[in-house]
Amino acid sequence: MSAVAYYPGCALKSIDLAYDVSSVAVCRELGLSLEEIRGYNCCGIGELKSDGDVAYVLPTRILALAEGQNLGEVMAPCSVCYGELARAQSVLAQDAARRGRVNGMLQAAGERPYTREVKVRHLLEYLYREAGPEKVAAQVRQPLKGLRVAPYYGCLYTRPGWFTQAGRDPALDNPERPHFMADLLDAAGATVVDHPNQVSCCGGRNVVQDEEGTALLDYRILSGAKEEGAQVLALICPKCSGALDINQTKAIARHGEGARLPVVYLTQLLGLAFGLGRGQLRLGDMESGAAALLQASGFRS
């Protein structure tokens, strides 16, 4: 199978290194070949949208870099990066004039223009459709038996459908009731916990500006999963991690112990099931006690 361009983005190369290394390791175990984009920039993380054409230059440059490495698909584990890339890809595909202006700016800076169509994919969708539950199950060496996991999908993995195509393309996950993560966790032997706020927002965008509002949103998600019996919440986005993992103490401080729930990345759990080593999982990086919980439950990395 041909390689896919891997765009980790900024967070995965710094604070959220655990998501980067576990994603790469899990893909390798499943025989999926990634080629990291060289010399990439920030996607814009949604903060530049109101700057018009200028905002499109950042994600478009990434698509152009992938094109330059002769890769027809970009995969991003971060939902925010994925959203920005998918938005640029979809808007420019429909608006040739804008595409011209954006490419003009890239070329004025001596950069490569974006000339062909690069397909944009999220890590979860990529894992599900390129490997799928069967291949995941085949790789499991340490089934996550008895571990009650609540999958949490967040926002931009599927929304909005007009640029992700979720809900329109039946092969993609369902934007209102997604199931790809649940199916993969099930294949890894975990007990999947259904809970009410799987696609609700964690408030990650305003985590610094609006501590109070974010704490309430986080509390709703965490306590909702906990009440359904979850021991751990599984994520696919570093922004969600910023809110639900690092910022969890603030939700607990404001709303009580109901918000206390270990949080990990999906790829860390899959890696654990695949029997990967400590350095490829970095469970200790998580702030909300995932490493201790998993160790106490008898899972070894």
Add this chain to the structure above:
Amino acid sequence: MPDDKDREKHEIFEELRADPRYHDFVRGCLNCGVCTGWCPSHRFFDYAPRIVIQNCLAGEDRVYGMMGEYIWACAQCFSCAMVCPFNNNPGGVVAILREIAVRRGMMSAKRVLKPYSRVLLKVMTFGNQVSPDMIQPDFFPDWGPKIPWAQEDLELKRQAIPVPTLRTVESAWKVAESTMNELYTINKEAGIFDLVEVNDPGLAEVIEDDVQDKVAAYLAEEAKKE
């Protein structure tokens, strides 16, 4: 306490709907807003006759929510009733609710009626609405900063008026005893005394005492004649 409040809520709603006028006043509502487009109060207050009808349709909680301040924002001009495509009468609903508030002696009614207690006192005891001695800053705070001055040496100042003033400050003019008797009977029979009793027991007592005195004096006078 919460039980009391729930009961009050329920009772008020039932009283409203048991009023024989109610079903003529609330028929249905399209939320078109034409009533509110006319409403003079809506220009100044977050008050809308449309919401009055909607609240009636929504049930007891929302009706109860209007009893504090909402129903007192209406100017009772009945423009709303004039234009409603359904022929509803939101102003009429407000009138019923105000009557309920007064009957039950609710706080909001007492507050709104406070200045009128002076007027009522005069009507009941002298048969006039207004007299020189009743304009007291405590009851009529909006009548201007000159009132305290005007109240000083009131009798003296009255004498300076170049037309006959009956030399009195208690009443604007003298009302015949037979008229007073009639007024008393009407108010008593119409239940006005009961309402005053509920909303201002002190005032009711003063009026009752005054009436008793007057009746006694009248009877004494009659006895003397015989």
Add this chain to the structure above:
Amino acid sequence: MAVKGEGIVERSLVEDDHILEQEKLIIEGVDVSGRWNTFLAPRVQEDYTPSLEAEVRALGVGENIRRCWQCGMCTASCTANSVYPDFNPRHFIYLVKLGDVQRLAKLADVVWRCVGCYKCSQRCPREVNPAEVMEAIGVIVHRRWGERVAREEQVGTGAYKKQIYGTGRLNLATLMAADLRGLGRQRELLSAEQMRIGMKMFRDSRLFHTLRLGRAPGWSRLRRVLEEHRRSREEVHP
């Protein structure tokens, strides 16, 4: 001391800024303070300003605002609305379309509460894309009534843009530091919690990776081009 408008029976039905009342007023020796001079200003919308919608559409985001038929699906789905009832995308769109400047100004500090979750855009039956319309309205509100917007938001947005446009990369650690400095809360960087996380990240090598993020290759040229375009945009829409 007198409370503003305390003589008004229907006080809760009047907004503060519609009460005209001088707390202390003496005219020709007569004290007419407070209640004596209380008046209510009408709260009537006296004109429509349709150019506001044009301003939003010109931003290159939120162009579809015209499609909105006010069904309220966006607000029904809204995450921010569930925390802040005043954050009502349908209402904001309506205010902009009618050009209700007074009401919009009053809500200036609410617009930025959008968490960007796109539930509204996912469910909108007319593809108005309310999430991005709200972005655009946010820009207009910042432009017109920036002083009413919470400092946390102003500093936060400024720090993001400065860093992303400046280096082409996002360094969450330095971003947070810049943000707290901007708010005069730099002491929080030295809190026990922050120090603990900092030490942990030092030991597990993440601090090293963070420091190494640096700038995107060849960024200085692109930065110049982007800044030039941003400037020319601001000239068109000051």
Add this chain to the structure above:
Amino acid sequence: MSEAVLIIGGGPAGLAAAASLADLGVEAVLVEKEPELGGTPKKYAYSKLVPDLRPAQETLAPLVQRVQGREGLRVLTDARPTAVSGKAGDFKVRLAGPAGEEELSAGAIIVATGFEHFDARRDTKYGYGIYPDVVDIRDMERMLSEPQLKRPSDGQVPQRVGFILCVGSRDRMVGNTYCSRVCCSVCCVQAIEVKEKNPSAEVYIFYMDIRTYGLLENLYWEAQEEHGVLFVKGRVGEILPRDGQLMVKGEDTLLRGPFEVPFDLMVLASGMEPGEGTVQVAELLNLAREPNGFLAPRDSHTAPLEAAVEGVFLAGADLAPKFSDDAVAEGAGAAVRAAAFLRSRAGR
């Protein structure tokens, strides 16, 4: 015993009935009280007709053409029936026309007497008939037929135009509780025309609900998306003159707040009522009317185009508010029903 059909009314429904009878080879007489054929759209010089939005003249002309010079079809304008006697198969009808009175026999009668616009003077709060710049949709149709839209008071081009929906409809106070069905669509079309004639004009539609039902939904989308027509939810309570403009007062029910905004021209979407002709003909023929005054069919499903009186058939807006294309379809339907009725009697 007569084999002819009398058609009362020369609007879209009557014209379609007449042309269909001629196609079927059935003898017919078409009677129109106005000097010209074409019905209300012609009488009030409508600008464009829903759903095609072609100029009304382009739609009406072929309808009229189809009844001209047809064998077995007589067309009388400026004429109306004054008395009817007899019964199905042999009606004796007295007609008053420009050439005096005449009597004719008819085996069946098709009533296509159409509608009249609600007289907006009856809803006094809007000042129609008092303020020249408050017009109704009928006036507006005529004004839009002109190359440039000018307001009546001073001939200036109005920069801000407002439409008030549901005037004379859905209102117990004016006596009409039904929806007139066409006005939302017509106002959307008119609003678009205002924008087409003067793109810088601001156009607002004050509405309770938008009832551009079925495929006509598109009209409202287009008005909003392509032309920037603005929709304000809430009914206008009052219109007052101020400084040469119209001050339009109401509650914006979405904002829950009062507005009092100046306009140059206000258009009242005056609804549809059974016209005077419908009332007269109903009396002549002893036809049942439903509670709102429209003609009542014998059965809405099995005999939707037939009156309870045998031999009398119904078509068009005298049955209920409707668009001209629906009226045309009903005219053709009534013609078929009348022809079938005559044939069944002849066979007997």
